[in-house]
Amino acid sequence: MxxxxxxxxxxxxxxxxTVSRVLNGEKYVKDDLKQxxxxxxxxxxxxxxxxxxxxxxxxxNLIGVIVPDITSSFYATILSSIEEAASENDYNLLVCNxxxxxxxxxxxxxxxxxxxxxxxxxxxxxxxxxxxNLIQKMKIPVIFSSVxxxxxxxxxxxxxxxKAAYDATAYLIGLGHEAIGFLGGDMRDITSGQNRYSxxxxxxxxxxxxxxxxxxxxxxxxxxxxxxxxxxxxxxKQPPTAVFAVSDDMAVGAMNCIRDNGLRVPEDISVMxxxxxxxxxxxxxxxxxMEQPIHEMGKVTxxxxxxxxxxxxxPTSDIILEHRLVARESxxxxxxxx
Amino acid sequence: MxxxxxxxxxxxxxxxxTVSRVLNGEKYVKDDLKQxxxxxxxxxxxxxxxxxxxxxxxxxNLIGVIVPDITSSFYATILSSIEEAASENDYNLLVCNxxxxxxxxxxxxxxxxxxxxxxxxxxxxxxxxxxxNLIQKMKIPVIFSSVxxxxxxxxxxxxxxxKAAYDATAYLIGLGHEAIGFLGGDMRDITSGQNRYSxxxxxxxxxxxxxxxxxxxxxxxxxxxxxxxxxxxxxxKQPPTAVFAVSDDMAVGAMNCIRDNGLRVPEDISVMxxxxxxxxxxxxxxxxxMEQPIHEMGKVTxxxxxxxxxxxxxPTSDIILEHRLVARESxxxxxxxx
DNA sequence: GTGAAAGCGCTAACAT
DNA sequence: ATGTTAGCGCTTTCAC
Numbered sequence: 001m002x003x004x005x006x007x008x009x010x011x012x013x014x015x016x017x018t019v020s021r022v023l024n025g026e027k028y029v030k031d032d033l034k035q036x037x038x039x040x041x042x043x044x045x046x047x048x049x050x051x052x053x054x055x056x057x058x059x060x061n062l063i064g065v066i067v068p069d070i071t072s073s074f075y076a077t078i079l080s081s082i083e084e085a086a087s088e089n090d091y092n093l094l095v096c097n098x099x100x101x102x103x104x105x106x107x108x109x110x111x112x113x114x115x116x117x118x119x120x121x122x123x124x125x126x127x128x129x130x131x132x133n134l135i136q137k138m139k140i141p142v143i144f145s146s147v148x149x150x151x152x153x154x155x156x157x158x159x160x161x162x163k164a165a166y167d168a169t170a171y172l173i174g175l176g177h178e179a180i181g182f183l184g185g186d187m188r189d190i191t192s193g194q195n196r197y198s199x200x201x202x203x204x205x206x207x208x209x210x211x212x213x214x215x216x217x218x219x220x221x222x223x224x225x226x227x228x229x230x231x232x233x234x235x236x237k238q239p240p241t242a243v244f245a246v247s248d249d250m251a252v253g254a255m256n257c258i259r260d261n262g263l264r265v266p267e268d269i270s271v272m273x274x275x276x277x278x279x280x281x282x283x284x285x286x287x288x289x290m291e292q293p294i295h296e297m298g299k300v301t302x303x304x305x306x307x308x309x310x311x312x313x314x315p316t317s318d319i320i321l322e323h324r325l326v327a328r329e330s331x332x333x334x335x336x337x338x
Numbered sequence: 339m340x341x342x343x344x345x346x347x348x349x350x351x352x353x354x355x356t357v358s359r360v361l362n363g364e365k366y367v368k369d370d371l372k373q374x375x376x377x378x379x380x381x382x383x384x385x386x387x388x389x390x391x392x393x394x395x396x397x398x399n400l401i402g403v404i405v406p407d408i409t410s411s412f413y414a415t416i417l418s419s420i421e422e423a424a425s426e427n428d429y430n431l432l433v434c435n436x437x438x439x440x441x442x443x444x445x446x447x448x449x450x451x452x453x454x455x456x457x458x459x460x461x462x463x464x465x466x467x468x469x470x471n472l473i474q475k476m477k478i479p480v481i482f483s484s485v486x487x488x489x490x491x492x493x494x495x496x497x498x499x500x501k502a503a504y505d506a507t508a509y510l511i512g513l514g515h516e517a518i519g520f521l522g523g524d525m526r527d528i529t530s531g532q533n534r535y536s537x538x539x540x541x542x543x544x545x546x547x548x549x550x551x552x553x554x555x556x557x558x559x560x561x562x563x564x565x566x567x568x569x570x571x572x573x574x575k576q577p578p579t580a581v582f583a584v585s586d587d588m589a590v591g592a593m594n595c596i597r598d599n600g601l602r603v604p605e606d607i608s609v610m611x612x613x614x615x616x617x618x619x620x621x622x623x624x625x626x627x628m629e630q631p632i633h634e635m636g637k638v639t640x641x642x643x644x645x646x647x648x649x650x651x652x653p654t655s656d657i658i659l660e661h662r663l664v665a666r667e668s669x670x671x672x673x674x675x676x
Numbered sequence: 677g678t679g680a681a682a683g684c685g686c687t688a689a690c691a692t
Numbered sequence: 693a694t695g696t697t698a699g700c701g702c703t704t705t706c707a708c
Contacts, residue, residue, distance in 0.1 A: 015696080021693095023687095047451040051389055051398065051453070051686090054686095056699075070417060070421070073411065087434075094430055282561060354679085362703080393685065
């Protein structure tokens with residue numbers, strides 16, 4: 001059993017109030033008493049109970065985070081910067097990895113409410129009506145990071161997916177490609193998925209390039225689906241000379257598939273990723289990617305959320321961060337041999 | 339402000355005791371009252387305060403986890419299985435990503451104590467005297483997962499690093515290799531690092547192969563250091579024909595380095611990894627690796643820790659899990675052309 | 677079966 | 693400058 005403030009008070013020969021004052025750095029305590037108290041704390045190895053403090057202060061300094069898949073380098077990186085920002089501001093993180101499991105999300109939102117977290121960060125956009133209602137009923141500040149659920153009720157910290165996808169596609173067009181494949185993510189209830197798709201389409205049509213439906217495939221953002229969908233793309237009579245994948249994971253899957261089928265990246269097919277995850281530097285060839293400012297994204301998410309938690313600054317619209325195309329080896333100008 | 343038990347009681351027209359009884363599923367409550375209470379809870383969107391409950395029950399259901407680098411696929415995977423096991427047992431995780439930062443570790447251990455976490459999982463082995471003392475003073479059950487700090491005070495859930503490294507090296511020897519390079523991790527205060535190194539050395543000497551000091555390099559388990567140290571191995575007059583890296587990350591770095599220098603894996607140099615992270619399937623060629631049962635490791639860690647927390651079953655020795663060599667494409671028999 | 681009241685460890689008036 | 697006391701939201705004896 002841990003020592004309590006009473007034990008410290010007794011040992012130091014003062015009242016619990018005085019101990020509390022020392023603990024909270026208040027001024028009106030004489031130096032000699034402060035000394036005694038500090039010593040007693042040391043001796044007992046006393047640490048004030050955060051539980052009791054939370055109860056009386058009505059403040060937990062807890063932030064709940066829901067991650068769809070902590071195993072993904074993209075989410076792990078955001079999470080790590082969120083954690084950093086939280087730590088700097090003396091907040092602690094209750095982390096929930098839902099593994100794409102909606103039931104778990106519901107359960108955890110309840111836990112968050114019971115734990116009286118002061119704010120919630122969600123990096124998962126496939127929220128259904130049930131979750132949507134639950135969130136609104138809880139009356140706890142919520143912010144979405146790197147994803148945007150359908151509708152306007154919630155605020156997200158994101159890049160301009162439409163423009164980013166447009167720019168990525170335009171880059172490939174600029175390299176002389178016309179048959180540009182698209183490896184999209186899930187489109188159901190996913191704003192980002194739809195915006196990236198629109199950006200891709202409009203970049204093509206704005207350049208007077210016809211959209212080829214066989215060159216468009218949808219998966220789930222993961223390596224495996226990138227591989228599977230690329231396989232389909234290779235099956236059509238006129239495969240694309242470049243492919244834009246909406247995540248780096250999918251792009252890696254696509255690169256592997258291309259390679260496993262005896263073709264080369266970028267000589268035969270250029271591959272463009274999206275996210276700017278650590279994978280971009282690990283692959284050979286290295287992966288050209290439309291990068292999100294992942295680290296900044298975590299920081300900004302936390303900053304905006306804490307602004308709301310501590311000062312009641314409710315953000316009125318999404319916070320849009322800058323995307324940036326980082327050219328590496330996986331994309332090259334289309335060979336003029338055709 | 340969230341509704342309290344009192345509000346529920348008032349609305350249902352009963353005492354707080356009755357509400358509490360319903361909340362905790364006790365028997366002696368008449369059905370009609372139970373109904374009323376349940377309805378009131380629904381209507382108010384009431385969720386009992388975990389804070390208040392913790393205070394009176396002297397139980398937080400919180401487990402603290404210290405991860406050296408959440409961005410690493412290996413740790414992220416263990417963390418994800420720990421989270422799963424925690425969730426199944428109704429425990430929540432307070433996650434601390436220390437980014438290899440000792441100060442942060444100290445700070446977080448204090449937070450853990452203040453939060454009255456019931457157990458602590460550490461996946462970081464470079465603990466100094468200071469941390470060591472702090473942990474012992476706290477009197478909170480601690481278990482190390484996937485790593486083993488020096489000394490015998492703490493219990494770890496790990497593989498037999500010595501044997502795993504021995505087996506990995508023996509496998510390469512079995513493929514006909516004799517000049518086998520070693521890309522080790524940090525050796526300071528790191529039991530695993532030392533055991534893996536011994537395993538490597540003994541496998542060689544047991545086969546009558548002389549150890550070549552130029553073929554041995556140490557880094558820090560990361561991709562970049564794998565790359566850098568491999569660069570050094572390529573510089574010696576007689577580079578190795580196979581390389582055993584003590585992490586998959588290092589192995590990937592080594593593969594990239596080999597490739598960037600115009601050589602091929604495995605034709606020119608075979609590469610063996612360690613861990614069994616997701617990277618093994620992502621690389622081309624795919625990576626042969628001495629795999630740890632990552633998922634099981636998280637599960638077992640949690641199980642042993644909870645055994646101690648809930649039943650006082652203090653583990654008396656390390657828990658050793660089985661390693662397993664998974665052969666993929668990055669290692670092949672040494673060409674007899676020499 | 678149900679309720680009143682004490683108390684978990686702490687902070688914050690309030691009093692001195 | 694220091695101490696006394698009420699109360700944060702809940703559970704748990706103990707009465708009834």
